[in-house]
Amino acid sequence: MCEANAYFIKDGHEKVVMESVDILKPEDDGIYLENIFREGLKIRAHVKEMNLVDHRILLVED
Template sequence: MCEAHAFILKDGKEKMFLENVDLIKFEEDEINLVSIFGEQKTLKARLKLYDNTNQKIVFEPF
């Protein structure tokens, strides 16, 4: 499978936030992520990078 992994920038470094992301839903002031296993996480951030080749999604907190 080729699901992407979500990272969040903290102190200039990428920290794992959620593995095997299957769904990203942009709400008014937050982003909801759901993994292929049904794990859900929410964050207040902006999308910084989507790298399909390396299956990486990077978010930057507000």
Template sequence: MCEANAYLITPDGEEKIMDYVIEVKPKGEEEILLTDLFGEEKLIKGTIKEIKLLDNKILINRSEKNE
């Protein structure tokens, strides 16, 4: 099984926003739909900064629209 944890990059560092992410889908220019192992979904306003497969991490830059 290959799942990752998603983190939002904030001025204070990385904030974990979802565990066990199995699917990442872009929705529009600055939105990302994350789905976890249990089928729960979370729509995040931001853009992907980096995906670290060896560390099982998805790093997302916060969109200005979140504020």
């Protein structure tokens, strides 16, 4: 499977906010993430960088 893990970066530290992310959708008030188990999560953040081969999605606070 080619899902990725989403990390939230704050003060130089990374925290996993969701593993096995399938869907990422920017919305007006943040980013919607959905994993392969169809769990959804909304986070007030934007994408800093994605590295798909490394399965990494880096998010930072809005």
